[in-house]
Amino acid sequence: MRKIILTLILSLTLVAKSMADEGMWLPLLLGQQVYNDMVKKGLKLTKDQLYNINKASLKDAIIIFGGGCTGEIVSAQGMIFTNHHCGYSAIASASTMEHNYLRDGFYASNKGEEIKTNLSVQFLLRIDDVTKEVNDSLQGLTGAERVKKQASVIASISKRMGDDSKNIETVVSPLFKGNQFFAFVYQRYFDIRLVGAPPESVGKFGGDTDNWEWPRHTGDFSIFRVYTKPDGSPAKRGESTDANIPMKAKWYLPVSIKPLKDGDFSMIWGYPGSTNRYESSYGIKLATDINNPSLVKLRDARLKYMFDEMKKDPAIKLQLASSYASIANYWKFYDGETKQLLKYDIYGQKKAFEDKFNNWAKGKPEFENLLSDWAKAYSDWKPYAKLRMYMNEGINGSPLIAFASSLSRLEDLLMKNTPQADIQKAIDAASAQRKAFLEGENIVSDRNILAAVTHLFYTDIEKDQQPVGFYGNLKQTYGALDDDATYKKYAADIFSKTMILDDAKWNAFAAKPDAGTLQNDPAFYYASSFMKSYTSKYASLFQQFNAKNSEYGRLYLKGIMEMDPAKAQKMYPDATFTMRVSYGNVKSYEPRDAVKYDYVTTSKGVLEKYIPGDYEFDLPAKQIELLKAKDFGQYIDPVRKDLVINFITTNDITGGNSGSPVINGKGELIGLAFDGNYEALSHKLAFDKNLNRTICVDIRYVLWCIDKLGGATNIIKELKLMK
Ligand code: ARG
Numbered sequence: 001m002r003k004i005i006l007t008l009i010l011s012l013t014l015v016a017k018s019m020a021d022e023g024m025w026l027p028l029l030l031g032q033q034v035y036n037d038m039v040k041k042g043l044k045l046t047k048d049q050l051y052n053i054n055k056a057s058l059k060d061a062i063i064i065f066g067g068g069c070t071g072e073i074v075s076a077q078g079m080i081f082t083n084h085h086c087g088y089s090a091i092a093s094a095s096t097m098e099h100n101y102l103r104d105g106f107y108a109s110n111k112g113e114e115i116k117t118n119l120s121v122q123f124l125l126r127i128d129d130v131t132k133e134v135n136d137s138l139q140g141l142t143g144a145e146r147v148k149k150q151a152s153v154i155a156s157i158s159k160r161m162g163d164d165s166k167n168i169e170t171v172v173s174p175l176f177k178g179n180q181f182f183a184f185v186y187q188r189y190f191d192i193r194l195v196g197a198p199p200e201s202v203g204k205f206g207g208d209t210d211n212w213e214w215p216r217h218t219g220d221f222s223i224f225r226v227y228t229k230p231d232g233s234p235a236k237r238g239e240s241t242d243a244n245i246p247m248k249a250k251w252y253l254p255v256s257i258k259p260l261k262d263g264d265f266s267m268i269w270g271y272p273g274s275t276n277r278y279e280s281s282y283g284i285k286l287a288t289d290i291n292n293p294s295l296v297k298l299r300d301a302r303l304k305y306m307f308d309e310m311k312k313d314p315a316i317k318l319q320l321a322s323s324y325a326s327i328a329n330y331w332k333f334y335d336g337e338t339k340q341l342l343k344y345d346i347y348g349q350k351k352a353f354e355d356k357f358n359n360w361a362k363g364k365p366e367f368e369n370l371l372s373d374w375a376k377a378y379s380d381w382k383p384y385a386k387l388r389m390y391m392n393e394g395i396n397g398s399p400l401i402a403f404a405s406s407l408s409r410l411e412d413l414l415m416k417n418t419p420q421a422d423i424q425k426a427i428d429a430a431s432a433q434r435k436a437f438l439e440g441e442n443i444v445s446d447r448n449i450l451a452a453v454t455h456l457f458y459t460d461i462e463k464d465q466q467p468v469g470f471y472g473n474l475k476q477t478y479g480a481l482d483d484d485a486t487y488k489k490y491a492a493d494i495f496s497k498t499m500i501l502d503d504a505k506w507n508a509f510a511a512k513p514d515a516g517t518l519q520n521d522p523a524f525y526y527a528s529s530f531m532k533s534y535t536s537k538y539a540s541l542f543q544q545f546n547a548k549n550s551e552y553g554r555l556y557l558k559g560i561m562e563m564d565p566a567k568a569q570k571m572y573p574d575a576t577f578t579m580r581v582s583y584g585n586v587k588s589y590e591p592r593d594a595v596k597y598d599y600v601t602t603s604k605g606v607l608e609k610y611i612p613g614d615y616e617f618d619l620p621a622k623q624i625e626l627l628k629a630k631d632f633g634q635y636i637d638p639v640r641k642d643l644v645i646n647f648i649t650t651n652d653i654t655g656g657n658s659g660s661p662v663i664n665g666k667g668e669l670i671g672l673a674f675d676g677n678y679e680a681l682s683h684k685l686a687f688d689k690n691l692n693r694t695i696c697v698d699i700r701y702v703l704w705c706i707d708k709l710g711g712a713t714n715i716i717k718e719l720k721l722m723k
Pocket of ligand 1 (some may be wrong): 085180204205206208211212325328329655656658674675
């Protein structure tokens with residue numbers, strides 16, 4: 001009897017172990033097996049409390065924030081918590097040199113002081129399985145035909161399930177690489193206001209040096225609120241009027257200020273953007289050999305020139321901060337991804353699995369040539385991969401050139417017999433876009449970027465892939481092509497002569513637009529030389545590669561599921577920026593031999609890292625004073641006798657999850673997820689269950705910043721604290 005129980009317990013733990021904490025589960029497909037495992041790990045809520053489309057459930061508190069992040073509702077009046085880096089551009093836009101909320105922080109002391117933004121958020125109403133409808137219409141189609149048909153079926157379902165009058169938008173997402181299709185029905189709310197944010201020195205403490213790293217000490221949070229029309233319906237774009245009222249929330253998360261222990265249950269809800277866990281070995285090799293190093297090299301140059309100007313002048317810092325942060329974030333990510341992919345030989349691991357697949361596929365016509373066909377698709381595309389990266393991250397990495405490229409539609413219209421009214425419309429749109437472009441434009445850094453990337457393109461890209469005649473002309477007019485000075489002179493000329501940067505010239509063009517003037521503009525000439533060369537010769541090769549890649553990827557996954565049906569039962573779909581839940585534990589880890597990382601950081605570490613006047617590690621005087629005095633109030637951790645700043649969990653998340661709630665077994669908020677750790681930066685392509693950690697800001701630190709540092713007790717009072 002005892003023995004039976006023991007084997008039972010043993011086999012149960014084996015199941016739990018093999019499921020590790022990998023997995024971004026669809027709330028709709030949360031099978032009994034996964035749910036039971038969550039309960040075993042510490043979940044106390046019923047399935048219905050998690051996801052129900054007929055009555056309020058936890059999923060109603062989880063939102064898409066601003067189109068690329070996650071947020072959560074934390075009060076009955078629609079208050080939102082998300083990350084500081086998710087609110088960053090809204091906070092920067094609300095700031096001026098006189099009221100610099102990015103630098104100094106901001107808390108509305110009543111609703112009247114909350115600041116309108118351009119943001120919108122989306123609530124998920126329901127998820128529908130539309131696999132049959134899509135697959136029926138795709139019967140027998142392959143390649144480009146299939147891609148086209150799939151897009152049109154998806155568009156028609158989205159249209160049928162949408163309703164403009166209620167801001168209801170439907171997105172059909174291909175899951176399991178297009179083996180299944182689910183419709184996600186959202187309602188969008190436009191009137192979103194800024195309620196509060198800590199100073200940047202807290203919200204982005206550690207800057208790019210600490211980004212993607214543990215141990216961490218960042219207060220990465222910001223606070224917003226959803227407003228609705230007086231009848232409770234969502235405002236439309238531009239309808240942020242004073243008559244609007246705070247949203248009456250369907251569900252909101254209570255906030256726990258109880259202590260955390262190593263091993264505590266944690267679940268994270270949110271919108272992971274993309275993963276590719278069944279990428280082929282060929283894809284891994286393309287990333288490590290070409291795509292990632294190219295991106296990193298070009299971003300290195302762009303970031304350097306931006307930073308040079310940001311250092312000189314606080315107004316430029318404010319102007320470029322948001323764009324700099326997002327370029328820097330994925331610069332470090334892709335650099336780290338390459339290093340980890342190589343270190344753990346992910347290529348070799350994929351290759352070994354592909355050998356196994358090939359053995360199984362022998363004699364099965366649908367699969368036996370799949371991997372060799374896939375290899376060929378990659379080798380056909382590989383010679384042009386660098387060119388594509390240099391177009392996207394280099395040539396269009398100059399903001400002026402990216403804007404100039406966008407004028408090519410206008411050129412088309414001017415070249416054709418277009419009715420005057422349509423031309424006028426296009427000119428008006430271009431003038432509006434030019435205005436927005438100029439607000440973000442820093443000429444000195446952009447000019448340096450343009451010179452640098454033009455030189456890099458010349459040095460690094462095959463001569464026969466360069467725009468015909470372009471560099472020859474450059475040499476004749478400006479000098480030797482191996483000399484930096486040549487490119488500097490050229491860039492200076494473009495910037496001093498283009499009408500894009502000259503109001504008088506632009507207005508004259510806008511009053512009497514003609515194709516010749518546009519084509520002779522030096523910035524437009526530059527942009528269109530590169531773009532036309534790329535689109536006429538290489539864009540279609542990329543499209544073909546893409547179509548093949550997705551077709552072979554879909555078949556590969558189909559094959560893997562057929563090869564091991566038991567495993568298929570336990571598979572989760574790759575991230576597609578759709579709502580997912582991941583579960584795991586608060587947990588320490590060992591990044592390398594003889595090093596053990598604790599699962600929390602404390603205020604002691606904040607003071608250790610503090611460097612007065614530093615760009616990344618400075619702190620507000622009041623913060624130092626309060627921390628030194630150990631004035632932690634009710635937010636103190638009784639075990640550590642200190643203020644806990646950040647903690648780590650084993651949850652499986654990725655970019656898009658930023659701002660996601662970290663929730664305990666009872667459905668209470670314990671933190672906000674804001675980053676992943678360096679040792680697991682290959683997580684998009686391969687999940688490492690020993691090393692992968694999610695970095696979270698402890699909710700008690702968030703509340704301490706609001707209450708003690710910010711004095712915003714009005715915000716604390718609105719929350720439901722669980723002590
Ligand atoms: N790595 C974080 C993410 O992608 C962003 C952190 C922002 N902080 C920064 N220093 N750039 O979600």
